[in-house]
Amino acid sequence: MYKGAEFGELSPHPFAMADRAYRLMMNYGTSQAILVSGESGAGKTESTKMLMQYLAFMGGKVESDGRSVQQQVLESNPVLEAFGNAKTVRNNNSSRFGKFVELQFDQNGKISGAAIRTYLLERSRVCQISDPERNYHCFYMLCAAPPEDRERYKLGDASLFHYLNQSNCIKLDGMDDSSEYIATRRAMDIVGISSDEQDAIFRVVAAILHLGNVEFSEGSEADSSVPKDDKSQFHLRTAAELFMCDEKSLEESLCKRVMVTRGESIVRNLDSRAAALSRDALARMVYSRLFDWLVNKINTTIGQDPTSKLLIGVLDIYGFESFKTNSFEQFCINLTNEKLQQHFNQHVFKMEQEEYTKEEIDWSYIQFVDNQEILDLIEKKPGGIIALLDETCMLRNSNHETFAEKLYQKFKDNPHFSRPKFSRSDFTIHHYAGNVTYQTDLFLDKNIDYAVNEHQDLLHASTSPFVSSLFPPSEESTKSNKSTKFTSIGSSFKLNRTTLHALHKA
Ligand SMILES: Nc1ncnc2c1ncn2[C@@H]1O[C@H](COP(=O)(O)OP(=O)(O)OP(=O)(O)O)[C@@H](O)[C@H]1O
Numbered sequence: 001m002y003k004g005a006e007f008g009e010l011s012p013h014p015f016a017m018a019d020r021a022y023r024l025m026m027n028y029g030t031s032q033a034i035l036v037s038g039e040s041g042a043g044k045t046e047s048t049k050m051l052m053q054y055l056a057f058m059g060g061k062v063e064s065d066g067r068s069v070q071q072q073v074l075e076s077n078p079v080l081e082a083f084g085n086a087k088t089v090r091n092n093n094s095s096r097f098g099k100f101v102e103l104q105f106d107q108n109g110k111i112s113g114a115a116i117r118t119y120l121l122e123r124s125r126v127c128q129i130s131d132p133e134r135n136y137h138c139f140y141m142l143c144a145a146p147p148e149d150r151e152r153y154k155l156g157d158a159s160l161f162h163y164l165n166q167s168n169c170i171k172l173d174g175m176d177d178s179s180e181y182i183a184t185r186r187a188m189d190i191v192g193i194s195s196d197e198q199d200a201i202f203r204v205v206a207a208i209l210h211l212g213n214v215e216f217s218e219g220s221e222a223d224s225s226v227p228k229d230d231k232s233q234f235h236l237r238t239a240a241e242l243f244m245c246d247e248k249s250l251e252e253s254l255c256k257r258v259m260v261t262r263g264e265s266i267v268r269n270l271d272s273r274a275a276a277l278s279r280d281a282l283a284r285m286v287y288s289r290l291f292d293w294l295v296n297k298i299n300t301t302i303g304q305d306p307t308s309k310l311l312i313g314v315l316d317i318y319g320f321e322s323f324k325t326n327s328f329e330q331f332c333i334n335l336t337n338e339k340l341q342q343h344f345n346q347h348v349f350k351m352e353q354e355e356y357t358k359e360e361i362d363w364s365y366i367q368f369v370d371n372q373e374i375l376d377l378i379e380k381k382p383g384g385i386i387a388l389l390d391e392t393c394m395l396r397n398s399n400h401e402t403f404a405e406k407l408y409q410k411f412k413d414n415p416h417f418s419r420p421k422f423s424r425s426d427f428t429i430h431h432y433a434g435n436v437t438y439q440t441d442l443f444l445d446k447n448i449d450y451a452v453n454e455h456q457d458l459l460h461a462s463t464s465p466f467v468s469s470l471f472p473p474s475e476e477s478t479k480s481n482k483s484t485k486f487t488s489i490g491s492s493f494k495l496n497r498t499t500l501h502a503l504h505k506a
């Protein structure tokens with residue numbers, strides 16, 4: 001119905017939008033970008049899939065082996081959703097990463113290649129979830145796999161695993177994890193992930209679950225730690241088996257840390273609390289490397305067409321979020337949406353209206369709220385919230401209350417910032433989409449992303465070529481300086497502007 005129909009003639013539909021983008025590209029030879037926006041649960045991901053379905057229909061080539069580019073692009077969705085989507089309060093299938101898909105077309109308007117770029121996955125979810133949310137779908141799928149697979153990966157019921165049972169929600173209405181497991185495997189086949197690779201991937205997923213069940217108690221030396229009991233020892237052993245690394249080295253990488261001062265390395269014990277944090281950092285690191293591997297693999301098998309001059313890009317990000325309690329993740333996601341809104345304002349309102357004025361076209365101005373001041377509040381350097389957070393993270397003896405105090409003082413007269421009544425450490429930002437109150441309790445911990453060298457070395461030495469390849473020797477560890485590197489997640493979000501560059505290009 002929508003194919004070739006005049007835009008606006010039929011009722012609004014993603015197909016109408018996709019048809020328009022395709023026609024503009026073909027008729028004028030200009031690349032297009034479609035930006036899907038809306039708050040969490042609005043339907044961005046579903047709409048994106050329809051857009052891609054339509055473009056695949058218009059630009060699809062008939063191929064005999066059933067693995068056409070368009071089919072691979074469509075099947076990349078279930079794979080990425082299995083590893084990057086999860087149930088939140090707002091949406092049972094909430095995207096926890098951003099995605100920009102670029103479809104490349106040849107001169108005849110047929111799809112000749114595609115590239116998928118993803119933006120920071122929410123890593124904290126791997127080790128920490130709260131009721132009634134869930135961890136990433138793939139964990140539950142694997143726990144609901146056929147018995148022979150569960151045995152292979154040494155898994156039982158999902159409710160046995162700490163990373164999953166922190167929330168009471170294990171099953172989702174209308175989603176059958178065991179059939180999703182089969183469907184994900186099939187989609188992996190189509191996008192070109194071999195069965196050996198699939199096996200290696202699921203071993204890692206299972207290893208993460210076992211790792212999460214390792215608890216620590218005080219060791220014999222002061223401030224040291226050891227696996228708590230036989231059960232923890234069992235999970236440690238199983239995790240090591242699945243990662244194909246040495247069990248003792250795994251234990252040491254969790255319970256000890258090598259410090260380098262003035263060229264000398266000293267092995268320091270970690271207490272049980274620090275060991276548990278080290279365990280969670282390892283789990284998050286492995287999972288995010290796994291996710292990046294998947295994206296890379298999909299890009300390699302689909303293949304790019306370097307000669308293509310006609311592109312259609314589709315951007316689907318994590319939507320604006322406002323929950324009862326909002327932490328650092330919501331802060332980052334809302335910053336992304338705030339930036340996208342600005343891009344939209346810039347193009348749709350400012351530039352269009354300037355154009356009309358220049359051409360002296362009579363036109364009634366649309367009032368819009370410029371959100372530059374909110375962006376300044378968050379990301380101005382120096383002095384914005386992220387800069388203050390990074391500063392606080394690097395200071396000794398600082399905590400979330402000192403961070404909040406800094407914000408209260410600095411922004412007491414800022415119209416986009418307020419301190420909720422009676423609150424000691426919460427703050428509210430008046431976003432373009434509404435007010436959101438953030439709880440700062442975990443902001444510092446979550447902003448610091450330690451790449452621990454011991455973890456890196458341990459997994460690089462894995463006898464599984466797959467695991468080893470997820471941890472290529474880093475520049476840091478080849479240098480003599482073996483200190484632990486601090487990266488600010490907040491600043492990485494700020495730097496994640498490639499999306500906008502890609503949109504500009506289009
Ligand atoms: N066109 C549609 N028809 C039927 N159901 C839909 C449609 N769009 C969305 N839904 C329903 O709403 C749910 C949420 O949609 P979707 O996952 O696309 O939201 P989103 O905007 O991508 O949210 P997030 O920002 O959390 O990723 C879907 O799982 C589906 O149940």
Ligand SMILES: [Mg+2]
Pocket residue numbers: 044045046093094095317318319
């Ligand atoms: Mg989504």
